[in-house]
Amino acid sequence: MSVGLTLRDQRAELNVFRQRLMVAGLLALAALGVLVVRFVWLQVIQSEHFHTLAEANRISVVPVVPNRGLILDRNGEVLAANYSAYTLEITPSKVENVERAIEELSKVIEVAPRDRRRFKRLQEESKNFESLPIRTRLTEEEVAKFAVNRYRFPGFEIKARLFRSYPHGDIASHAVGYIGRINEADVGRIEEQGATTNYKGTNHIGKLGIEGAYEKELHGTTGSERVEIDAGGRAIRALSRAEPQSGNNLMVTLDIKLQRAAEEAFQEYRGALVALDPKTGDVLALVSKPGFDPNLFVDGIDPANWDALNSSADKPLNNRALRGQYPPGSTIKPFLALAALATGKRTPEQTIFDPGHWMLPGVSRPFRDWKPGGHGTVNLHKSIVVSCDTYYYGLANDLGVDAIHRFMTQFGFGSRTGVDIDGELAGLQPSTDWKWQRFKQRWYAGDTISVGIGQGYWLATPLQLAASVATLANGGTSVRPRLVRAVQDARTQEVREIPVAQGEAVAVKPEHLELVKAAMIDVTRPGGTATRAAQGAPYLIAGKTGTAQVVAMKSGEKYDEKRVRERHRDHALFIAYAPADDPKIALAVLVENGGHGGSTAAPIARAVLDFHLLGKRTAPRLPAGDPEAEGD
Numbered sequence: 023m024s025v026g027l028t029l030r031d032q033r034a035e036l037n038v039f040r041q042r043l044m045v046a047g048l049l050a051l052a053a054l055g056v057l058v059v060r061f062v063w064l065q066v067i068q069s070e071h072f073h074t075l076a077e078a079n080r081i082s083v084v085p086v087v088p089n090r091g092l093i094l095d096r097n098g099e100v101l102a103a104n105y106s107a108y109t110l111e112i113t114p115s116k117v118e119n120v121e122r123a124i125e126e127l128s129k130v131i132e133v134a135p136r137d138r139r140r141f142k143r144l145q146e147e148s149k150n151f152e153s154l155p156i157r158t159r160l161t162e163e164e165v166a167k168f169a170v171n172r173y174r175f176p177g178f179e180i181k182a183r184l185f186r187s188y189p190h191g192d193i194a195s196h197a198v199g200y201i202g203r204i205n206e207a208d209v210g211r212i213e214e215q216g217a218t219t220n221y222k223g224t225n226h227i228g229k230l231g232i233e234g235a236y237e238k239e240l241h242g243t244t245g246s247e248r249v250e251i252d253a254g255g256r257a258i259r260a261l262s263r264a265e266p267q268s269g270n271n272l273m274v275t276l277d278i279k280l281q282r283a284a285e286e287a288f289q290e291y292r293g294a295l296v297a298l299d300p301k302t303g304d305v306l307a308l309v310s311k312p313g314f315d316p317n318l319f320v321d322g323i324d325p326a327n328w329d330a331l332n333s334s335a336d337k338p339l340n341n342r343a344l345r346g347q348y349p350p351g352s353t354i355k356p357f358l359a360l361a362a363l364a365t366g367k368r369t370p371e372q373t374i375f376d377p378g379h380w381m382l383p384g385v386s387r388p389f390r391d392w393k394p395g396g397h398g399t400v401n402l403h404k405s406i407v408v409s410c411d412t413y414y415y416g417l418a419n420d421l422g423v424d425a426i427h428r429f430m431t432q433f434g435f436g437s438r439t440g441v442d443i444d445g446e447l448a449g450l451q452p453s454t455d456w457k458w459q460r461f462k463q464r465w466y467a468g469d470t471i472s473v474g475i476g477q478g479y480w481l482a483t484p485l486q487l488a489a490s491v492a493t494l495a496n497g498g499t500s501v502r503p504r505l506v507r508a509v510q511d512a513r514t515q516e517v518r519e520i521p522v523a524q525g526e527a528v529a530v531k532p533e534h535l536e537l538v539k540a541a542m543i544d545v546t547r548p549g550g551t552a553t554r555a556a557q558g559a560p561y562l563i564a565g566k567t568g569t570a571q572v573v574a575m576k577s578g579e580k581y582d583e584k585r586v587r588e589r590h591r592d593h594a595l596f597i598a599y600a601p602a603d604d605p606k607i608a609l610a611v612l613v614e615n616g617g618h619g620g621s622t623a624a625p626i627a628r629a630v631l632d633f634h635l636l637g638k639r640t641a642p643r644l645p646a647g648d649p650e651a652e653g654d
Contacts, residue, residue, distance in 0.1 A: 085223030088242030089184060091269030091512060093198060093232055095278040096304075101198050102233065104184045108160040110168060111153040114145060116177030123175060124156060130171050131164045133157060136324045143322075144203070153179065158321055186226070186320045192313040194281045196341040197274075197305070197443070197505060199231020200316030202323075220244050229319070230341075232274060232505055235443040239509055242269035268512040275304035275507050280634055284309045287629040287642050291616055293593075294342035296488035296503075297609040297630060300599060302522045303492070303501035305441070306607060307630065308485075310342040335589075344446040347481040348612055351568030351619070352409045352654050353597045354430070354476040356494065356538045358417060359402055361429040363534040367420045370537055373401045380415035382467055389415045389471050392569070392654050406541035407550045409567060409654035411475050418474025423465060426473060427453040432528045433490045434500065435482055440523070441503040449486055452479035477571055487597050487610035493528060494542075495564070495599035495608045498535055500525040542566055543602050551654050552596065554643075555624030561635055565598030565627070567619030567654050591615040596623035600631050607634050619654060 093102035110131070117123050124141070127133055137157055144154045156178075157164075165180060172178070186201050204212075204227050212221050221227075222244055228237040245266030284295050284307045295309040318327050331339055340346070362368035378396030379388035391397070391411040397404070405413035418426065431437065436451025450456075452473060454465040472478030485503060493500045502523035509518045542564035546556035551567040570593040573586070594616030599608040609627055616622035625642035632638045 084247045086245035086247055086263070086266045087184070087223045088244055088266035089268040089512075090186065090201070090242065091240040091510075092271045093240075094271060094273050095276045096274065096306075096507070097277065097279075099278045100189060101194065101274070101276070101278060103187045103189060105187050106182055107158065107185055108165050109155045109181050109183045110157040110160060111155050111179050111181055112141070113153045113177050113179070120145075123178070127156070127175060127178070130167055131157065131160070139325070140322050153181070158183075159185070188316045190278060190282070191317065192315045193285060194276055194278060194308065195231075195313040195316050196310040196343065197231050197276060197281075197308040198316065199233035199235075199443070200229055200319045201226045201233055202229045202319045226320070230445070231443050232272065236272055236506060239272060240269040242512065243267035270512050271510040272506050273508040273510065273517070274505050275299075275306065276308070276505065277306050277634075280630065281307045281309065283633040283639055284626075284630045285311060285313070287626045288613070289642075289644060291613050291622070291626075291644070292336055292342075293611070293613040293616065293623075294346055294484040295609060295611045295626065295630065296343050296485050297607055297634070298488050298492045298501065298503055300492040300495040300501060300605045300608040303489075303503045303525075304507060305503050305505050306634065307609075308343050308505070310340070310344075310346075312336050312338040314338045341445055342612070342614075343484045344441065344443070345483070346612065347447055347449050347483055348593055348595075349478070349480055349570040350435075350476040350482040350487060351570035351593070351595050352411075352476055353487060353566050353568035353595050353610075353619075354435075354480070354482075355406055355409060355414055356542055356566050357430060357433055357490065358414055358421075358426070358474065359406055359538050359541070360530050360534055361421060361426060362402065362417050363537070364429065364530060365421065365425060368402055368417060370402050373399050374413055374416060376400050376410055376412040378412070380412045380471075382415075382419065382471060385468065403537065403541045403544070406538065406566065407544045409545075409551050411654075414474040415471050418470050419467065421470075423470045423473055424453050426470075427451055432500075432526075433493055434486055435480075435490065439485055439489045439503050441485060442505055446485065447483060449483050450479060450481040476568060484610045484612045487595070487612075488608060491566075491597040491599055491610060492608035493525075494535070494539065495605035496525070497532070498528045498530050500528065539564055539602070542598075546598075551620040552598075552624040553620075555596075555620065555628045559600075559628065559631070561600055561631075562602035563598055563600045563628075563631065564602040565596060565624065567624055568595035568597075569593070569617070569619050569654050570595060572615065589615055592617055594619045594622040596620075596627045598624075598627050598631070600635060607631065 090104055092100060095101055112120065114120050124133060124138065133156060141154060141156045168180060188198065188200070203225055208227050212218055220243060224244065228234040228240060233240065243266060245264045247263045248261040250261055280297070284297065288309065288311045291311065293311055295307060296305065297307040298305060314331055376391060376396035376398060378394055379390045381388055392409065396412060397408050397410045400410045400413050404410065430451055436449055438446045438448050457463055457465050469478055473480050489501060489503055502525065504520070504523070507520055509520065511518065543562055544550050545565050545567065546552045546563040552565050556563045572592055573590040592615070594613040596611045596619045599605040609630060611623040611627045613622045613626065622644055625644055629640050629642045632640050
């Protein structure tokens with residue numbers, strides 16, 4: 023009985039074992055099937071995809087940065103160039119401890135605190151896998167020292183890179199501009215333009231002036247190189263290369279020799295000068311004093327230099343020629359004289375008597391002329407020659423501010439000239455509507471009187487003044503200032519001229535214009551306010567002096583330059599064109615806190631005119647003249 027039970031139990035156990043073995047076998051077959059299917063999926067169906075991924079791991083596409091285009095002046099002188107230098111760079115993702123590695127590196131080659139600060143800033147702004155410079159412009163000796171110790175610094179690499187150079191330093195710095203490292207704002211603009219791919223590997227971009235405005239022309243097209251790399255990310259060999267296309271060269275309108283002469287003529291004064299070819303609008307010189315050295319920005323400006331530039335009371339980073347907004351003073355009197363003739367408010371023969379002041383009906387306070395005792399009997403011609411304030415107080419009152427506004431806007435006052443670099447301000451041409459919108463106040467008659475001598479709310483830039491006097495020189499046809507006249511293709515060397523913008527004729531009669539131009543010539547002759555500055559010139563100069571008040575005097579208080587703080591003194595202005603019978607240059611000069619236009623601004627203009635027309639370098643006599651001859 024017990025034997026039968028035992029046999030039956032063994033048979034049952036055997037059946038269970040076989041069943042389990044079968045299930046295990048089926049599971050093994052299923053697993054094998056899954057592996058086979060997965061193998062087929064990976065090796066057959068997805069083979070191309072994974073081959074691409076493998077190639078991506080084996081092959082790296084490296085951007086090749088193009089050479090930046092050159093900037094040349096009108097005579098072929100290089101204003102912005104490139105040079106090659108060695109840079110030591112770090113890829114932070116390949117370095118275990120960046121700080122410790124830099125500390126070790128400093129024992130081999132010098133790493134200054136400035137280099138460390140710049141690297142830290144770049145590291146914060148950049149992605150971890152990007153190569154960042156820790157030292158730039160290494161000497162041959164430093165390159166050799168690092169090469170010997172290369173094995174100690176994984177993730178460090180010597181690269182040859184191009185650097186921007188400005189051989190003339192701070193001369194024409196505001197016109198040429200500079201390049202600087204790409205920041206977040208630049209990245210945003212690049213993305214908006216759809217140019218992200220073209221800036222791969224590029225660390226710098228044009229920031230101001232011509233460099234900034236013509237970035238697309240100067241940058242070029244980025245190339246690429248397919249490089250085979252090993253498991254450690256080191257390059258083994260180059261497989262193929264798409265060459266970059268260099269940026270185009272720019273031929274600009276500036277004459278760097280004239281520019282240098284103009285800047286030197288300012289001596290220690292602050293101010294601005296714009297010189298134009300009145301026929302084309304070409305900017306021959308664009309001065310903003312003081313300037314800055316654009317070479318400081320190429321590698322990322324250090325904090326000490328940045329603080330010095332940014333905190334200076336002289337504001338060297340401010341482009342006074344485009345962004346300086348000043349009362350134009352008496353330089354607007356020729357234009358107001360044209361308005362008087364055009365509207366019939368004055369005739370050439372009509373005279374007034376100037377006792378040295380003018381009274382606004384209903385107002386007890388007199389509006390004083392710059393000359394105590396006045397100029398006696400004054401007609402339109404004499405009013406420009408001697409710069410009679412009294413004449414223009416009455417004229418402005420008769421014209422009214424809105425008529426002045428309408429007439430002056432056609433000469434470009436109150437609007438941008440359209441110059442081909444960024445940052446220009448529009449100045450201010452006041453009107454009754456403007457004052458109401460700005461201050462919610464009505465316009466008063468006294469406001470108009472101040473406008474009549476280029477004071478009050480009226481503001482203009484030196485560029486506007488130069489463009490307006492060029493319009494006079496042209497016989498009433500406006501010009502659009504420009505700094506770039508041609509682009510040279512980097513591949514074909516073909517030069518593409520940029521057409522001159524066609525100007526518009528202003529609504530003035532030729533005979534009226536000739537009357538005003540004749541008076542401007544007499545401004546520079548004996549008896550005029552710019553007599554001394556024009557003395558001995560072998561060519562005719564047509565000009566107009568101006569003095570712009572900076573700080574209002576208290577009622578009854580007389581202005582005394584010697585008792586006023588230097589930065590509260592009047593600005594000196596002068597507009598001119600020459601030769602008056604065949605104009606080749608028109609210019610505007612503003613000297614901050616320079617006093618009288620005839621004694622400070624006009625001599626600077628004379629030095630520029632002499633250099634441009636005669637090739638003669640002269641030092642202006644600053645200041646000079648007696649108050650009566652050169653008082654405005």
